[in-house]
Amino acid sequence: MKVFWVLLYNGFIYPLIFVFALVISIFDEKLRKSIIGKFKSTSLLKQYFKKFNEPPIAYWFHAASLGEFYQVKPVIDGLKEVRDDIKIIVSFSSPSGYENSINESIDLKIYAPFDFPWSIIKALNIMRPRKIIFASYDIWPNMIWLAKIKGIYTNIFAARIKHRSPKLRPVLKQFYKSMYASISSIYTVSETDSVGINTILGLNSSPFVKVLGNPRYDTVMKSSEDVSLQKTDSVLKREKRIIIGSAHEEDDDFLIPALADLMEEHPDMKVLYAPHEPSRTAIDRISKRFKKSGYRNTTFTKKSDMTLSSDRLIIVGVVGVLSKLYWQGIIAFVGGGLSTGIHNVMEPAIARLPVLFGPKYHHAHEAEELLKFGGGFCINGQNEFHDKIIQLLSDRKYLKLTSLAATDVIHKNLGSSSRIIRNLLND
Template sequence: MKLVWVSIYNGIVYPLIFLLACLLSMFNGKLRQGISGRFNSLSKLNLYFKSSSPLPIVYWFHAASLGEFYQVKPVLEGLKDVKPDLKTIVSFSSPSGFNNAKSAAIDLKIFMPFDFPWSVRKALKVVRPKKVIFASYDIWPNMIWIAGWRQIHTNMFAARVKDGSIKLQPGFLNFYRSIYRSLATIYTVAEKDRKRIRSIVGKVTKPAIKVLGNPRYDMVMQSADDFTTEHTRSVLSREKRIIIGSAHGEDDQFLIPALAGFMDSHPELKVLYAPHEPSEPEIERLQARFSDRGYSATVFRKKKNLTLPPDPVIILGVVGVLSKLYWQGQIAFVGGGLSTGIHNVMEPAIARLPVLFGPKYHHAHEAEELLESGGGFCVTSQDEFEAVIQSLIQDDAYFTQASLAATDVIHKNLGSSTRIIRSLIRD
């Protein structure tokens, strides 16, 4: 049955994906960069390993984008501490990951080669990795199948399968079974993920499936260490500021009217608004929308000296500093939940902020935990957003309870990266 799926994928599915991506790339700059990067991946691998003699021990990590890289990073850096002679490749599917992922533990950064059988064979022949390791969900069938046939250990960590996933649906289940059964080991985020993946692979001894958690919690805690010591004062004593993180256009349809209304009735309230992509046209559009509501928005572009000015409305015009700025607020809304899926809810949670987000959060285990703990709130409309904000700003006891609950979610999930590193070395 597996060979049938291999034939269908290579003869029909992936060629169609490739052709569609090439067509769409004519209208999408990010897609165009990704395809161009994939065309260069094999030459980059050849050039890097051409001078490697003897061949090093290589671990090849793959992350879809920057968010998944934050799961890879603590594992990658921990492995390097334990095995300093290890060579590491990190591949990406998206330009946002490739362009922005940074770590001294990365020896070579590439786009994932095209998933054609010949491309994968060439890449694996050049690299000869000891292990190929996928973060979370972005798995490429030929890379897994062919690595397995070559006796290369393949792993997926921080693995999740949400309830109602297409992977569990008739017609798709057998296809994903052929992929998951080809992995050597799978490390899931939670027990419910282990059970769902077990239902996909069936009653077989391979792959070994363990519950080891999500290393992204460790990454967030590590990044926040400087700020947890610096910002020891109570959250209630901070500036009364709502921070909107990684907002999409769908979010600001109700956010901006709601925020303007709150500032009208609570003059002490301030807003930091961070668009997901702070391009000049987007910043100007947001300034115009706030202006329509009677507020002049200042643009903050500093990457150092991050103390925010006392202006009522600030638009963040740079990337890479939002996690630090959460410490200058009291409440956070994280965008994406009304469109493609929510962004990072851990950064505001570790900064002790109650976190609001839209309904598309089921890919994020941490969002589910925030909801269960009372530190997170799912809102689907302006009315719901206003009701939650009103409850938080008028009741200090309720606010403090939500703030502590948000931070506790991070603390109780620490240690995953150490467990994953230990298992990757031993398995």
């Protein structure tokens, strides 16, 4: 059965993906950057490794994008602390990860090579990695199959199997089984994920499957320690500011009219609005819609000074600052839950904010934890959003309770990166 999938993937599936990506890249700048970067990967590897007389001990980490890099970060930082002789190579699929992953623990970062057998063989022969480690989900079949043939240890950490995941359907289940069965070890986020992985594997007990948690909690906690002393303030002592983080256009449709109504009902309420991609077009679109409701905005464009103006409506026009700005709010809504899936709910949670988000959250274990412990709320539309904000604003005891519940979720899940490092070194 595995031979069938190898032939199908290399003879049809991946060539089709490759051609489709080339066509789409004509119109998509991000995809175009990724493809150009992939063409350069082999030369970057050659240039880096030619300086060593003897092949170094190299660990190859792969992250799809910036979100997955936040899972990788505490692991590679910890590895460097205990084994500074290990060379850390990190590959990305997306420009957002490649361009924004600034970290001293990375010895070389590249775009992941194309998943053609010859591209992967070249990369493996140049790098000779001791281990290949995937963050969460972005696994590539030929990387796994060829690593298995070459006797290279492979691992996935922070692995998740979503509720009703397509991976559990008969045909895809067999495809993923051909990959998972070739992996040396799999570390899942939760016991439920472990059950899902074992359901795919069936009786094949080749990889070790362990529940080790999500290291992104550790990243969020570490980042929060760099925020000013303001972080010690209870939400009850902060300005009455609602923070909208990583909003998509689908979110704008109900958020903007709801927020306009809330600002009219609560004259002391302020709004900080951060679009997922703060392009000039997105900022202008949001600004015009608020203006129609009678509210003018200022645009926040600073990257170092996090002091906010006294304006009631501020639109964030830069990336990389939202995690710090959450500390100046009392309630957060995180976007993406009406389209591609919610973004980072950990950052507002560690900032002690109750977190609202849309119904597409099942890929995020942390969102499920927030719902379970009362620090998060699933919102399906304008009326639910309005009513939940009113409930939180009108009941200070309830606001404080949900605030503490959100932060407790982060604290309960700390320590994953240490467990992953220990197991990666010993397995």
